[in-house]
Amino acid sequence: xxxxxxxxxxxxxxxxxxxxxxxxxxxxxxxxxxxxxIEDVEFYNGDGQWPNRVKADxxxxxxxxxxxxxxxxxxxxxxxxxLQNPISCxxxxxxxxxxxxxxxxxxxxxxxxxxxxxxxxxxxxxxFYSVVGGVGYFRVTTDYLPGSFDQEIYINKISNxxxxxxxxxxxxxxxxxxxxxxxxxxxxxxQHEEEYxxxxxxxxxxxxxxxxxxxxxxDTVIRAEYFYIEMKSKxxxxxxxxxxxxxxxxANAKNPKIEAERVEEYPVVKWCLIGGDRILDRKEWAxxxxxxxxxxxxxxxxxxxxxxEGMVRAIKDxxxxxxxxxxxxxxLLALTPKAPILVAEGQLExxxxxxxxxxxxxxAYLEYKxxxxxxxxxxxxxxxxxxxxxxxxxxxxxxxxQDMMDITxxxxxxxxxxxxxxxxxxxxxxxxxxxxATFHYAHNKEISVAHCARILVDLxxxxxxxxxxxxxxxxxxxxxxxxxxxxxxxxxxxxxxxxKIYDLSVGTYDVVVSAGASYQTLRQExxxxxxxxxxGNPQLMQVAGDLIMRGYDxxxxxxxxxxxxxxxxxxxxxxxxxxxxxxxxxxxxxxxQSQQQMDEMLKQIGQMDAALKDKQMQDQLAAxxxxxxxxxxxxxxxxxxxxxxxxxxxxxxxMQPQAEVEPDVTESEKLNFDAxxxxxxxxxxxxxxENLKLMDIKARQLEVDPTVYPEIDxxxxxxxx
Numbered sequence: 257x258x259x260x261x262x263x264x265x266x267x268x269x270x271x272x273x274x275x276x277x278x279x280x281x282x283x284x285x286x287x288x289x290x291x292x293x294i295e296d297v298e299f300y301n302g303d304g305q306w307p308n309r310v311k312a313d314x315x316x317x318x319x320x321x322x323x324x325x326x327x328x329x330x331x332x333x334x335x336x337x338x339l340q341n342p343i344s345c346x347x348x349x350x351x352x353x354x355x356x357x358x359x360x361x362x363x364x365x366x367x368x369x370x371x372x373x374x375x376x377x378x379x380x381x382x383x384f385y386s387v388v389g390g391v392g393y394f395r396v397t398t399d400y401l402p403g404s405f406d407q408e409i410y411i412n413k414i415s416n417x418x419x420x421x422x423x424x425x426x427x428x429x430x431x432x433x434x435x436x437x438x439x440x441x442x443x444x445x446x447q448h449e450e451e452y453x454x455x456x457x458x459x460x461x462x463x464x465x466x467x468x469x470x471x472x473x474x475d476t477v478i479r480a481e482y483f484y485i486e487m488k489s490k491x492x493x494x495x496x497x498x499x500x501x502x503x504x505x506x507a508n509a510k511n512p513k514i515e516a517e518r519v520e521e522y523p524v525v526k527w528c529l530i531g532g533d534r535i536l537d538r539k540e541w542a543x544x545x546x547x548x549x550x551x552x553x554x555x556x557x558x559x560x561x562x563x564x565e566g567m568v569r570a571i572k573d574x575x576x577x578x579x580x581x582x583x584x585x586x587x588l589l590a591l592t593p594k595a596p597i598l599v600a601e602g603q604l605e606x607x608x609x610x611x612x613x614x615x616x617x618x619x620a621y622l623e624y625k626x627x628x629x630x631x632x633x634x635x636x637x638x639x640x641x642x643x644x645x646x647x648x649x650x651x652x653x654x655x656x657x658q659d660m661m662d663i664t665x666x667x668x669x670x671x672x673x674x675x676x677x678x679x680x681x682x683x684x685x686x687x688x689x690x691x692x693a694t695f696h697y698a699h700n701k702e703i704s705v706a707h708c709a710r711i712l713v714d715l716x717x718x719x720x721x722x723x724x725x726x727x728x729x730x731x732x733x734x735x736x737x738x739x740x741x742x743x744x745x746x747x748x749x750x751x752x753x754x755x756k757i758y759d760l761s762v763g764t765y766d767v768v769v770s771a772g773a774s775y776q777t778l779r780q781e782x783x784x785x786x787x788x789x790x791x792g793n794p795q796l797m798q799v800a801g802d803l804i805m806r807g808y809d810x811x812x813x814x815x816x817x818x819x820x821x822x823x824x825x826x827x828x829x830x831x832x833x834x835x836x837x838x839x840x841x842x843x844x845x846x847x848x849q850s851q852q853q854m855d856e857m858l859k860q861i862g863q864m865d866a867a868l869k870d871k872q873m874q875d876q877l878a879a880x881x882x883x884x885x886x887x888x889x890x891x892x893x894x895x896x897x898x899x900x901x902x903x904x905x906x907x908x909x910x911m912q913p914q915a916e917v918e919p920d921v922t923e924s925e926k927l928n929f930d931a932x933x934x935x936x937x938x939x940x941x942x943x944x945x946e947n948l949k950l951m952d953i954k955a956r957q958l959e960v961d962p963t964v965y966p967e968i969d970x971x972x973x974x975x976x977x
Contacts, residue, residue: 268535275482275530276469279438282421289564290418293389296568300327300388305572305579314583322583326657327568327575330664334567334694335384342376343702344731345709346768354763361738361758362765364728365720366712369409371729378413379551383701385417386553390564393420395439396547396711398719407719409712414439420548427562429552429700430707437548440480448477452536472532479531483546485523493517542718545711551704553697567664567694574659581653588649600634602627611637665693702769709767717761799824 265273283290298304302325306314311321347362349355369375382392393414398407414420421438422431431437471478490502496513499505506512525541541547553566597614603624604611614622627634720726723742727735740758747753787804790796797804802824805817 272530278436279421285424296389296566299572300568320583320586324578324582326660330666331387333666334387334697338383338698343705343769348766350764350766354765358758359765361728362713365716365726366709367729368727373411375411378411381413382551386551387697388566388568390553390566392417392551394549409719430704431550432707434546436484437546438480438482440478442476442478445475445477477532482528482530484526487521488524489519489521491517492520543715547711549704549708551701570663571660574656578656581649584649597637597639599637600627603637706767706769713765713767
């Protein structure tokens with residue numbers, strides 16, 4: 257945008273102008289790709305498989321223009337194979353603040369979003385157009401749940417790939433480096449004014465008839481979603497405790513000590529809806545990635561321009577050859593006149609009408625008039641010999657079909673037809689060759705789905721940012737509710753209650769994806785494998801019968817599996833708790849054994865309580881009472897002796913300074929004597945306290961029923977001194 261034009265525009269007009277310039281740049285950059293995309297999709301559908309001029313000439317001559325469309329079978333061989341091998345997502349913790357359990361919650365939420373959105377439709381639609389025309393797109397959106405302020409995330413398809421205009425500078429196969437995307441469509445002015453009644457006077461000021469970027473006509477309006485990234489900056493601080501915080505985190509830190517600081521740029525994704533020359537709506541996207549994901553087919557860069565194509569483009573000429581040879585064969589075999597009949601002049605006189613229908617009606621007999629040629633009888637009328645189509649025509653059709661297989665490397669075995677291979681190993685090897693030749697299409701899909709998962713991992717903490725219960729899906733499709741962003745109490749593998757918090761905004765997580773058979777397919781394959789194992793080892797049914805039955809899909813299979821599970825030994829049974837955790841069987845068996853022992857002990861204690869009224873038990877308690885009284889008496893005697901001893905020592909210490917002292921005793925010796933005496937008194941006091949404490953502990957070790965000896969109960973149930 258020139259400085260003169262920019263100077264006279266408002267902020268909104270600058271956004272609109274830049275959007276239109278980028279739209280025009282993308283349209284120019286991808287003009288070749290777009291034209292070939294249209295041709296490839298039409299060719300796949302059967303249109304354009306005859307050149308227009310050739311088709312017009314043949315139709316003028318009433319010659320056949322057959323379309324034997326084998327292109328679809330090659331394309332569907334690739335796209336349907338991807339349907340049978342869905343892509344699964346795994347989230348991994350990256351830093352010290354992330355953990356495996358939260359990563360599994362992320363993965364479960366992503367699987368829920370895919371299930372809730374029917375994401376397979378979005379993935380497969382984009383993948384189909386990448387195989388046919390070279391590129392397809394899908395997107396991530398958010399919307400409020402009905403009657404709530406909570407938002408949900410969705411994965412939606414973009415039906416028409418030509419409505420997407422990409423950043424020409426993007427080179428990553430998943431489009432993650434794109435700085436902008438535009439989704440534009442042309443709608444009628446009546447439709448636009450009906451959907452946006454406040455914009456009924458669309459059109460107007462800055463850009464009108466002489467503007468090359470005019471998005472309005474008398475009858476139509478171009479409406480575009482415009483995603484673009486603005487880079488902003490913030491300061492980061494490395495604290496002495498290892499934490500990295502921004503200005504807000506620094507303000508909330510206690511006694512922060514900054515070790516280092518730097519300025520970091522970060523992306524902010526903006527979105528606005530433009531209709532004609534006005535911004536109809538705008539917002540800031542919650543995530544850091546533009547939520548539009550491409551799936552490319554085969555890409556190559558030529559002279560700075562990226563060219564993409566699908567598998568249709570390379571098999572166009574063999575397909576046209578096949579159509580030509582099949583049409584020629586049909587023309588020679590079916591549409592040519594019946595073989596003519598050779599007759600002598602005058603032989604059909606009087607029977608012309610009957611012989612005229614000889615090629616169409618099966619007459620019981622045909623009459624002719626005998627004539628002479630040069631005085632001799634002419635031969636009877638005879639039909640000329642049928643001429644089959646030239647062998648070159650049949651061979652040409654076979655060569656064209658073979659060319660299509662050679663180009664795609666998908667041969668008879670890969671298409672389900674019989675081929676020269678006889679063994680199963682050889683057939684699988686030939687099928688694998690075809691898979692290898694087209695594997696880059698499936699791999700590009702994996703790359704794009706992985707980027708979609710990264711978008712979701714970045715977006716989930718920002719959308720699910722309040723305490724709530726979210727639905728998560730396991731690999732087996734089972735649903736569970738998990739509470740996030742709040743304290744929850746769960747059970748560990750041993751059944752103990754523990755407190756946890758799943759804060760999705762803490763920690764860094766990465767994504768890996770893999771393609772393989774669906775869970776249902778794996779389940780069936782596992783059941784078949786285990787059945788073969790049981791045939792060779794019938795005893796296996798006694799320990800794994802429930803697992804084998806769960807692999808089958810016939811009615812009541814799960815009920816049979818449940819009964820077989822209950823019949824297993826306790827050490828082989830697994831009991832799920834509410835949170836889905838399981839207790840190891842050996843631990844559960846030990847707990848059950850301990851519980852039985854405790855029940856037996858409680859029973860014995862009950863019997864002993866009943867026997868307390870027995871005289872023998874009362875005698876035993878009386879003996880214990882005497883022993884306790886002896887301890888009390890001994891303790892009291894020792895306590896009295898210690899008190900007398902301490903008093904005597906104190907009296908001696910008071911009288912000592914008044915006693916006569918030998919003249920040769922110095923003042924220093926007196927001080928030393930006093931100090932030694934005080935130390936000895938302190939030692940005796942400590943020793944006495946320890947002895948009293950020991951006696952007290954011995955007395956308290958003897959517990960009795962306070963109802964039997966209430967006179968020695970201190971109210972706590974323990975005999976005191």
